Amino acid sequence: MLAIELVVSSLLFALVVLVIVLALVRRAIRTTTAKARAELESEGVVMETPPVGGSVRYRNFRGRRLGGQMIVASRAIVAVRVVVVLTQQQLALVGFRTVHIPRAELGRFVVRAADGRLVLATDRPLDGTGHVEYHLRVTEPETWVRALVEAGAAAAA
Numbered sequence: 001m002l003a004i005e006l007v008v009s010s011l012l013f014a015l016v017v018l019v020i021v022l023a024l025v026r027r028a029i030r031t032t033t034a035k036a037r038a039e040l041e042s043e044g045v046v047m048e049t050p051p052v053g054g055s056v057r058y059r060n061f062r063g064r065r066l067g068g069q070m071i072v073a074s075r076a077i078v079a080v081r082v083v084v085v086l087t088q089q090q091l092a093l094v095g096f097r098t099v100h101i102p103r104a105e106l107g108r109f110v111v112r113a114a115d116g117r118l119v120l121a122t123d124r125p126l127d128g129t130g131h132v133e134y135h136l137r138v139t140e141p142e143t144w145v146r147a148l149v150e151a152g153a154a155a156a157a
Contacts (some may be wrong), residue, residue: 056135060131
């Protein structure tokens with residue numbers, strides 16, 4: 001009987017610790033996201049989405065990321081949840097890790113709408129080499145494609 005009580009109390013303790021850790025991580029992400037969005041608002045927001053899901057697809061990617069560690073991926077797909085913000089100065093994908101693409105660098109990206117998603121693809125990523133594609137479930141992806149082409153991105157053929 002004592003063994004069962006010990007196991008149950010240990011499991012409850014682990015569950016409580018897990019809930020606290022997840023709450024702290026969620027709070028940190030929200031705080032970081034709020035700070036990034038406030039900075040972007042000072043640049044003049046042209047378009048913005050609510051948080052949207054999507055993925056980042058890497059092929060033969062090599063770059064410096066995540067605390068300065070070298071990241072190498074022959075093929076990888078990473079799920080993301082971001083707020084897509086186009087300002088007068090940049091395109092930002094605000095999430096756990098915010099990606100800033102200055103308007104002057106948007107020409108590196110080809111944009112298109114595919115399967116109800118906004119797709120940004122490049123063979124010249126800002127932070128490495130290889131091929132990177134962002135697939136984002138925005139509402140009205142065609143509107144985003146037009147706005148990004150006007151901002152300097154290349155339209156898909």
